Amino acid sequence: MLFDAIPVKQTDIYDYSNLPKNARGTFRKMSDSQLASTFLADSKMTMDAGFSFLKSELQKLHPEVYNPLWNTTYAKDIDLDIGGGWVDYISYYKTDYAAIAEWSKNLMGNSSNIVPRVNAGMQQGNAKVFTFELAYDLRFVELKKLDRIKMQKDIKSIYEDVMLAAYELFAQQVAYLGINGVTGFFNNSTVVPVNQTNISKAGLLNGTVTDEEITAIINGIIAGAMSNSNLNVAVIPDHFLVPTYFGKVLTGRFSALYTQTLRGFLKEHNLATEEFDSIKSITIESRPLLDTLGLGGFGRIVAYKKDKRFVRMDVPVPFQHLITLPNMERMAYTSAFAGQISEVQFPYNSSSSDAFAPVQYWDLAE
Numbered sequence: 001m002l003f004d005a006i007p008v009k010q011t012d013i014y015d016y017s018n019l020p021k022n023a024r025g026t027f028r029k030m031s032d033s034q035l036a037s038t039f040l041a042d043s044k045m046t047m048d049a050g051f052s053f054l055k056s057e058l059q060k061l062h063p064e065v066y067n068p069l070w071n072t073t074y075a076k077d078i079d080l081d082i083g084g085g086w087v088d089y090i091s092y093y094k095t096d097y098a099a100i101a102e103w104s105k106n107l108m109g110n111s112s113n114i115v116p117r118v119n120a121g122m123q124q125g126n127a128k129v130f131t132f133e134l135a136y137d138l139r140f141v142e143l144k145k146l147d148r149i150k151m152q153k154d155i156k157s158i159y160e161d162v163m164l165a166a167y168e169l170f171a172q173q174v175a176y177l178g179i180n181g182v183t184g185f186f187n188n189s190t191v192v193p194v195n196q197t198n199i200s201k202a203g204l205l206n207g208t209v210t211d212e213e214i215t216a217i218i219n220g221i222i223a224g225a226m227s228n229s230n231l232n233v234a235v236i237p238d239h240f241l242v243p244t245y246f247g248k249v250l251t252g253r254f255s256a257l258y259t260q261t262l263r264g265f266l267k268e269h270n271l272a273t274e275e276f277d278s279i280k281s282i283t284i285e286s287r288p289l290l291d292t293l294g295l296g297g298f299g300r301i302v303a304y305k306k307d308k309r310f311v312r313m314d315v316p317v318p319f320q321h322l323i324t325l326p327n328m329e330r331m332a333y334t335s336a337f338a339g340q341i342s343e344v345q346f347p348y349n350s351s352s353s354d355a356f357a358p359v360q361y362w363d364l365a366e
Contacts, residue, residue, distance in 0.1 A: 072168045074175035079308040084316040090127040127342045137332035167319040190349040200365040201298040222271040228356035233276045235358045239306045240284045243299035247286030294363035301362040310358040314342040
């Protein structure tokens with residue numbers, strides 16, 4: 001070793017002048033005050049780091065991140081057609097059979113010498129598309145602070161959960177009530193006529209409406225569809241969305257033996273399941289937004305055949321991450337997300353009040 005041959009006395013701790021020049025290197029003489037300040041500075045850094053370690057280790061940190069609870073139901077009620085890329089609107093065509101001659105006039109021979117003509121009208125429909133955009137910043141300093149926190153989820157995933165929740169709640173608004181003057185599933189202008197039931201909200205809540213009257217409402221809606229479609233099972237309603245108080249009444253009423261609720265009975269025993277083998281059961285579910293809708297604001301029942309041909313929404317571009325770039329002005333990483341969703345489309349509904357509509361509104365009275 002370089003210093004083995006050079007004895008160093010206790011009194012020479014701060015005096016290296018007796019060392020050979022080739023062994024001095026960058027040694028310099030320090031006063032007692034300089035040594036003391038250096039020691040205190042080093043000690044402070046050591047204690048700060050140790051305290052930070054103790055604080056992070058001794059505190060009880062739940063690894064689970066408690067996100068706000070939210071829920072959407074629009075995708076359960078409406079069939080979504082996903083894909084297609086970035087667009088400005090959705091276009092589709094529907095036809096109507098015009099001038100279908102009576103069967104008696106199609107007889108040829110002695111009774112007629114004119115061949116009747118038919119015509120198929122083509123009508124283009126356009127649906128508006130809404131683009132939803134969001135971005136978030138992850139600040140450089142905050143990312144450094146999070147290095148010592150041990151959580152179950154990383155901060156990027158937490159932010160992405162927020163973005164998805166915002167998009168889903170936006171999509172539900174577009175789906176059910178619409179935005180910017182465009183109507184939705186529960187208040188659409190093409191669902192005409194708006195029918196009025198003979199039962200009231202007050203009667204349901206105070207128990208004066210009987211089980212037979214409630215059953216008659218469900219079966220009456222199905223019977224109307226059967227009559228107007230000439231028993232076309234393709235358009236018979238199999239989904240009934242009702243106000244929450246209506247659903248509470250359906251589930252609050254039991255059979256004499258308490259083996260089934262009125263809701264459970266109606267789902268399996270109704271005019272549709274009895275008439276058509278292909279319909280095994282119907283769906284009856286509550287939706288809070290229906291509580292205050294209707295002609296008088298007392299509640300609305302939405303009856304429809306759940307099929308993409310009759311009720312649909314397009315999602316040309318699902319909500320997705322577009323790009324992440326450093327933003328030096330904000331000292332952060334900025335991530336941008338975007339997606340597109342269309343308004344609700346009812347291709348088979350007509351604004352004419354005398355046309356049968358696969359989607360129907362039945363409003364409750366006061």
